[in-house]
Structure formats: structure tokens, C-alpha cells
Amino acid sequence: MNAPKISPISAGSCWSCKAATNGVAFCPNCGKIQPVFAQANYFELFALPRKLGIGMNDLEQEFLQQSWKLHPDNFVNASESEKETSLQRSSKLNDAHRVLRDPVARVEYLLEIEDMRKEGEHKQQAPPELLEEVFELNESLDELRDAKSAGADVTALRSKLKAAQQNFQTKLSEVDAELQTAAKQWDAAQDANAADADKKAIMQHLNELLNRRSYIRNLVDGVEKELSAGALDQPPSDLQRDLPGAGS
Numbered sequence: 001m002n003a004p005k006i007s008p009i010s011a012g013s014c015w016s017c018k019a020a021t022n023g024v025a026f027c028p029n030c031g032k033i034q035p036v037f038a039q040a041n042y043f044e045l046f047a048l049p050r051k052l053g054i055g056m057n058d059l060e061q062e063f064l065q066q067s068w069k070l071h072p073d074n075f076v077n078a079s080e081s082e083k084e085t086s087l088q089r090s091s092k093l094n095d096a097h098r099v100l101r102d103p104v105a106r107v108e109y110l111l112e113i114e115d116m117r118k119e120g121e122h123k124q125q126a127p128p129e130l131l132e133e134v135f136e137l138n139e140s141l142d143e144l145r146d147a148k149s150a151g152a153d154v155t156a157l158r159s160k161l162k163a164a165q166q167n168f169q170t171k172l173s174e175v176d177a178e179l180q181t182a183a184k185q186w187d188a189a190q191d192a193n194a195a196d197a198d199k200k201a202i203m204q205h206l207n208e209l210l211n212r213r214s215y216i217r218n219l220v221d222g223v224e225k226e227l228s229a230g231a232l233d234q235p236p237s238d239l240q241r242d243l244p245g246a247g248s
């Protein structure tokens, strides 16, 4: 009764000795490596419940332990198919580790496996409360491009854009804080075994936050690109050529 509440992994039996494996990586009876089930999700690979608060130390330790067990050195004398299986497991383990250690990717992944978020179906609309600032930002970006191609002084425009970028960076931190709060709500709902409708409402909120985050992220990156493009626009120096080479 004290067993952790983990969604059941596709149970199976060992390909070698036919003992029940319950989806674990190595047969509890004969120790042979078992194929990874396609439908096993990243949380299951780490024997974690579908919750968003994950202890990083535990995750890292579990990752190292599993990686070590799957290391090719351990399969030198194994059959080709066991070698192949260990590589597949390793690769899925690496994917799972990369996603679960990243708090934002973790939320995205949870929503995907809960069928609340489809890859490539995210709306990239400006959040209504940001419309005005986004409009202003785009205007400044246009001005900067125009000024650059006209060879005009862009110092003032650049600092205006830097300030706007800083402003959106702050908003990004605010979204991240909201994401953390919503993630805690999700975990509490999971612990309390809340009604599906309640969980769905939390996931919808998480999804909106992710969309807003990715929208603002793109804005910040876009400004960064435009600002650093300016820095690279310096004409190449001819002086360099005339300097004595270090090797001569």
C-alpha cells in the first residue's frame, strides 16, 4: 500500500525467461535487458508520477545510475539485439533527461502526453495586454532597419530597443513565476486526485502561459538578433591585413 502512485507501465514478460517484467529495463528474474515500450513516457522511465515538481538531485542520480547500467561496456558479450536494445534505451533515457530537467520543456511534455498541446499547433498571437507594446517594438525595429540601410546614426534607436527588450525580459520572468505557481497547482491536484475538469482547467492555464512565454521569448530573441546584427555590420578592417603575422 506504500508503493508510490505511478501510472502503470505497459506490463510485459521477459523475452528470455518469460518472467513478468512490469515494464522495467532489466528482467527482475534473469537480468536481461528488456525492450523499451514505445508508449512508455518520460515520467515512467524515471519511475516518477506525472507531477511537475521534480527533485533535481534525485533526477540526476537516477539518470547516472540508469546510464551506467546501459553503458555499451556492459553489453560487450551480449547479443546484437540486446546491444541494439541498450542503445535504444540509452537514447530514450537521454531524451527523457533533457526534457524533465528543463522546467518549461517538462510542462510542454506533460501537456503533450495529456493531449492538451499538439506540436506545431500553438497560436503565436500577441497576448491582448501586450498588443500596444508589441506594436511599438515593431515600429522601433523598422526604424532601426531603415536607419541602418540609410547609414544613419542608430545609437538612440539601439538604446530604445535595449530598454524595450529589458521590459519584455521582465515580462518573461513574470510568466515564469506564473508557470511555477500553476505547476504547483497541478501537483496539488494530482495529489488530491482532483476531478478531471479541474485538472483540465489547470492544464489550459499552463498551455496559455506556455504560449505567452514562447511569444515573448521570440520577441526578445528577435530584438537581440537585430541588435547584434548591427554590431556585426562594422566594415571589415583593412588594417588587419597589413599587420605583421604572428608566425613570421
Ligand SMILES: [Zn+2]
Binding pocket: 014, 015, 016, 017, 018, 019, 027, 028, 029, 030, 031, 032
Ligand atoms: Zn528474464
